[in-house]
Amino acid sequence: MYAYDKYDHAIVSARVAEFRDQVERRLSGALSEEEFRPLRLMNGLYLQLHAYMLRVAIPYGTLNSVQMKRLAHIARRYDKGYAHFTTRQNVQYNWPKLVEAPDILQELAEVEMHAIQTSGNCIRNTTTDQFAGATNEELEDPRPYAELIRQWSSFHPEFAFLPRKFKIAITAADKDRAAIRWHDIGLVLKQDAASNLGFEVVVGGGMGRTPVIGKTIRDFLPKDDLLSYLEAILRVYNAAGRRDNKYKARIKILVEETGVDIFTKQVEDEWTRTRNDGIDFPAEEEARIRAHFTPPPLEVLPAWSDLETISAKDPKFSSWLRNNTDSHKVSGHRIVTISLKPHGGIPGDATADQMDLVAELADSYSQSEIRVSHEQNLILPHVAERDLPALYKILNEAGLGTPNAGLLTDIIACPGLDYCALANARSIPITQAITNRFNDIQRLEDIGELKIKISGCINSCGHHHAGHIGILGVDRKGEELFQIMLGGSGDADASKGILLGRGFPADQIVGAIETVVGVYMDAREEGELFLHAVRRLGTQPFKEALYGNA
Amino acid sequence: METLSLSGIVPQRIDRIEEGSNIAEGQAVLLSATDLTDFDPAVLSSAGSIGLMVNGGDDFGALPQDLEQFSLINIHFNAFTDGRGFTLARRIRRDAGFKGELRASGPLMPDQTQYLARTGFDSLVLEDTCRKADFQTSLTRFALFYQSAQDGSVPVTKLRHPVSDVRKVS
Known part of the structure; x- marks a missing residue:
């Protein structure tokens, strides 16, 4: 995996010193809370419902054992003895003290980690396939490209105050484990007819209040042009993205309102002008980074009988x-x-x-x-x-052997009202109720692949739009209700879930999920996965089972 | 108000001319694009020098042609969170090739001075001179950068590979 050189160390150390100075100026009053807010966010520090929350980047989801031990140490020393791994390959601490945040960043920097741009209206941690470099399904390990993007995007002087947050994901495998079509920019590594490597560039995906699946603006971008092309997209977005309404400020809205053809032309024009400006890193740099991702020296073994x-x-x-x-x-x-x-x-x-x-x-x-x-x-x-x-x-x-990966209880959930200041409803207790009910592994295996994703508000941090079953918590006159949607997917065949109808109170949601699963089990064909059955059947049979024919 | 140098140049002395004001002969004046069309060309030609006042959100394509006629371009930021001025600066430098003084104004934060310098600004109007030291400290906060930028600083890729050529030739 990537190891910092003296330059990376110097840059991350300068960042720690900068943040320590910013915290001191905030505490002395030299920075107003309004000014401090974007600065702390760009260091991953949120103000949550009960306390500050610090989000630490795990760049493209890779870490080593020394780094994991340091994360554990931070959980013990600065938090309540635990940490939370997120949907964007970050890790969050829910109870740090503001005055200790610089010390935490210092401890992270010592093991080549940081919280740079894990929040705020800037380019966030680039995510990728968690099986990168190990799976036999990929064209090439995508992580060197993610590291190139990490460096190019860190403290980019032009793109630190974007209209809104900006997320990039990259995959090199047909099976998209990084949900790239749900990102501001999604990159799919592919080969052209002459076996040159390049990227399909997908722009304008995103969840939130307005779920949009990204659109391909370029079928094949030569890999050497990656950074200059990203920069062209970001420049068009930074200049023209809406700033009058934060809910319309993501690039997905710009692409929709401009029209994908015009948007694409704007990007291509910008790129044509600037592609030879030296934005792309030299080939030696890609080679240097790639050398850090040399496959480990595994002994080729026969299948173990x-x-x-x-x-x-x-x-x-x-x-x-x-x-x-x-x-x-x-x-x-x-x-x-x-x-x-x-x-x-x-x-x-x-x-x-x-x-x-x-x-x-x-x-x-x-x-x-x-x-x-x-x-x-x-x-x-x-x-x-x-x-x-x-x-x-x-x-x-150690309680880490639950054999449920990819099954119904492998639920993505946001922190919800238990932690989050934005949430309308609790996600964690609902998750717990569902997993307590469906706790029989044989039954789960019989049901097969079924992804449930739960968000406690329409900001959709729990990715409910992309769940085979999505659950959205809403507030109706003080009562928490949970709406169900079906048919979403984050895979290469990405789709948005369809809302079934009115929400259910917390004590009825597990029963409603039972009903949905029951319809599937009765109607499925031989070997048919839940998602495919929903696509074949439509939502009507599920609606009837939940709400009757009325 | 004081103007802080970001690039080492000595900031020009220039007067913002509001609508209805007069221009004295030889006076260095800062005008918006609208002011430019409103003033009598003869009066304008008597000015010592003319600077252009634009907003960070202005469309680059709609700026006056031939920006080199201006001794200075001042980009005003409406809010420190509105980063459009950084892209506009880059376009004025890179696409229009403007060589004169590029100045920032507006409610910017001390922690933004290095971003301003790196996107091509020469100077910053300090609305809040009591934090001048903080603005100056931030200007040299980082000594190393991953990207090439308008300030001509050498990116770390160049330090890592001093003899490398640029990657593309066409």
């Missing part, structure tokens, strides 16, 4: 093997997903002890490497098959 025997004797291990491991590009290895979705637990939360344990397991079994997924789980990307039984046993004893 005992795995099947052990699996046959242990149904729990068998489920975990089926659901929580994926094929690796090196024979005899698997990619392991550690579920942070224990039934009855809080999605994405991990205790400091669990984080330390994952770091130790990464050292023992996964080349010291860990990934964070946008589905709020942790990944050990390089595990030998022969180590799987021992690894599972340790994970299971």
